[in-house]
Amino acid sequence: MEIFLSRKSLPIWLLTTVVLAGILLVSCRNNNQPAASSGVSGLPADAAALATARGLTPDDIYGALKTYMPTGQHDPYIMISSGGQSGQVYVIGVPSMRLLKAIGVFTPEPWQGYGYGGHGDKVLAGGFVDGKPILWGDTHHPSISETNGEYDGQFAFINDKANARIAVIDLRDFETKQIIKTPNAINDHGGAFVTPNTEYVIEGPQYAAPLGFEYAPLEEYAEKYRALITFWKFDRVAGRIDQSRSFQIELPPYWQDLCDAGKKVSDGWVFCNSFNTELATGGIELGNPPFEAGTARNDTDYLHIINWKKAEEIFQSGNYEMMGGIAVIRLQTAIDEGLLYFTPEPKSPHGADVTPGGEYIVVGGKLDPHVTVYSFEKIMAAIAKGGHETDQYGVPVLPLDATMEAQVELGLGPLHTVYDNKGYAYTSLFLDSAVARWTLGGPYANLNPDEPWSLIQKLPVHYNIGHITAVEGDTASPGGEFVVALSKWSIDRFANIGPLMPQNFQLVDISGTGAQMRLLYDMPIGVGEPHYAQIIRADRLKPWQVYPEIGWDPGTMAPHPNAITSSEQARVERNGNHVEIWMTVVRSHFYPERVEIKQGDHVTWHLTSLERTPDATHGFAISGYNINLSLEPGETQTIEFVADRSGTFTYYCTEFCSALHLEMLGYMLVEP
Amino acid sequence: MPRFSLDSDVKVLLPDGRTRPLTAYLIPSFLLMLGGLLLIVSIFVPYWSMTMFAPQYPRGLKVNVYVNQLEGDVREIDSLNHYLGMPPLDEGGQLERSISVAAIVALGLLLLAGVFVHNKWAAVLALPALLFPFIFLVDLAFILYQYGHSIDPQSPLGGAIEPFMPPLFGEGMVGQFRTIASAEIGLYLAFVAVFVILLGLWFHRAAYKPVVDARTAVSGSQL
Structure with missing residues (x-):
């Protein structure tokens, strides 16, 4: 019985010691802090000097401290x-x-x-x-x-x-x-x-x-x-x-x-x-x-x-x-x-x-x-x-x-x-x-x-x-x-x-x-x-960091019927003068990188971002065609237009996505 | 409350007429089966992991390697690795992963067989299970080496990074990525299984060697 008791009380002693040591440590730190600061209203010396130099009143300092958000901290x-x-x-x-x-x-x-x-x-x-x-x-x-x-x-x-x-x-x-x-x-x-x-x-x-x-x-x-x-x-x-x-x-x-x-x-x-x-x-x-x-x-x-x-x-x-x-x-x-x-x-x-x-x-x-x-x-x-x-x-x-x-x-x-x-x-x-x-x-x-x-x-x-x-x-x-x-x-x-x-x-x-x-x-x-x-x-608020899955259509908030999940599914299909394109978008390339169409074609272009990483957003702009999309991770969008102007056009990523962002482009050739 | 215990009157009779307590025979059986069970359980938990940190990945990218699958930020690591022309992670150790579950079940069955083989051949049956975690590590090192040496010079950044050996354990650096490789619970379980099996074999020998010796002695005296 005695042994039992002492066994049980040992951890309590241990715990008490740890807590006491913790309190001592913390109070030592508290004692150290005033030594590192000095002068006006308890501010550290360099901060007090800064406040004086800028002519900040105690109210200003209160406002600054109340609103300043250090990097990485979020507003409540x-x-x-x-x-x-x-x-x-x-x-x-x-x-x-x-x-x-x-x-x-x-x-x-x-x-x-x-x-x-x-x-x-x-x-x-x-x-x-x-x-x-x-x-x-x-x-x-x-x-x-x-x-x-x-x-x-x-x-x-x-x-x-x-x-x-x-x-x-x-x-x-x-x-x-x-x-x-x-x-x-x-x-x-x-x-x-x-x-x-x-x-x-x-x-x-x-x-x-x-x-x-x-x-x-x-x-x-x-x-x-x-x-x-x-x-x-x-x-x-x-x-x-x-x-x-x-x-x-x-x-x-x-x-x-x-x-x-x-x-x-x-x-x-x-x-x-x-x-x-x-x-x-x-x-x-x-x-x-x-x-x-x-x-x-x-x-x-x-x-x-x-x-x-x-x-x-x-x-x-x-x-x-x-x-x-x-x-x-x-x-x-x-x-x-x-x-x-x-x-x-x-x-x-x-x-x-x-x-x-x-x-x-x-x-x-x-x-x-x-x-x-x-x-x-x-x-x-x-x-x-x-x-x-x-x-x-x-x-x-x-x-x-x-x-x-x-x-x-x-x-x-x-x-x-x-x-x-x-x-x-x-x-x-x-x-x-x-x-x-x-x-x-x-x-x-x-x-x-x-x-x-x-x-x-x-x-x-x-x-x-x-x-x-x-x-x-x-x-x-x-x-x-x-x-x-x-x-x-x-x-x-x-x-x-x-x-x-x-x-x-x-x-x-x-x-x-x-x-x-x-x-x-x-x-x-x-x-x-x-x-x-x-x-x-x-x-x-419970916002998403990335869309729930690859191929998400933010327009319907549901999977997009024309989403593809890998570049192997990317393709261009022609049916009469209707050209349909399924394209993937991922750092740092579009797939395919060449799209060749004919003037007057009706173009339906599906783009799917294969990204799953927060903030890995791509843009998609076709020069001269007034088209610009933002493709956030997992997003699929469809654009439709008539290729009414022949010529050589580029499409490129408009959101700086990666070290090879500038290289993320393709050519759209519209044959007269 | 009834106490759980073995009846001390239930004993094993040796060929020379001596008796030994039943527990001497239950312990090795239990330990060998426990070793097998630990290996089976390890299928369901990761063996090894690799975590990559870079400024733009403050939470890191982690891949957990199981004996039969990869889990975690595989897709993102693949999409980064494509800049070096490296193959997708999934391509490494495909054969091993496809047979691993069957192989571990076989190891477990061999250990179970060891319970019923009452001579030194039991150690031979247990040998594959004892070697398993070492084979895993050697194979992993081989895959990692191959992986680090598969940079494609034609890839976007292929010329910028020298072939490298990713760390098997501990820290390594590739580009802006700090990589930390560590053993995970599955590998620990496999090593615990090794210890348990060795212990089991020791008790196995302690239990059955007297039987073999007694049989030899009896048959020798009869000759």
């Missing part, structure tokens, strides 16, 4: 940003604020070979307007797919305000998979926003037009012009929007702006604001009030309250009209079935932003120094009470005092609001050029020491902040580390590079409570004017 957050007129979407690491990728969406993008002969051409063609090629877009509001009101990191959606289109980006390979033109509408704004389980991608309207944007004089504005909110059904398995299961609701021509889907307690509803209940039609040159004044005449506009779950039932029951290939629930149906309600909101608002638990909707006044907070519970009570006055189109208007929970005075130009996990809301103040931190009340009041429904801090940003975004700040479970101010003007923040100046993404530290927000870092955006962005925890 990824920002998916709209790209404005570039028609792209940007992927940015946070907090380092490094651009990781610019995804071609509505605009051809040569690096990704998007729109230069490959499958991207088909995606872009999905967004042509009545067959007219539209090869740019004005991307505004990205929306990451959600499950239970939280980002699930599977897909992202983005709208094109200029032409009323929606795009689907698959976050397995960060490529655009679908562009779909919104029927009956010519522009949009309130999209993309997803419902809490991505049942629908919501695309809200903006400038009204007759349905189908047919011609009608502006004198007939009130009678003929309408708005449409589109509920795009998203098929997660296919990774595509399914137009046959989508529907639109006709709305009065009030220039709806931004929307947000209710969540948790308010799941099933969507909220959109509007800014032209005046029905202004412009005509400054005719002596009419210009739009900027005409739309701001009334003290209030209408917050739209839409019951999408009930609308879905109405759609499924068949109570709609097919117009332009999509089901449209007419305005009168929406009124009769109780799908649509209004409540007044401060005039010309931006942002209608639902709190994490879905209890409140916050509307920024833009021309009013307040944010107005609506209670979902009160809205429901007011709807249940009934007997409301209606607007000129017959939509019930719930009185403001029956729906409002609070108003908080923040400053000038409140636009858009996001949230954190400490009970704070963050609102961009366009005119004040500031980020306002203020407290929510109700269930959020106990999450911080501050007084509910009150302004806590205004942090100056540079300049003219539009949207604002926070770590998962528009979801059911916001983070609490960072806010990014999406500032429209940079004026003097960066070196002058001419009159068209970059936008300024400004990283703000919100980890503390109270008035402790700190500006950390400025990131210039010199490729477009982004609007909204979302920040997702990087660990929610």
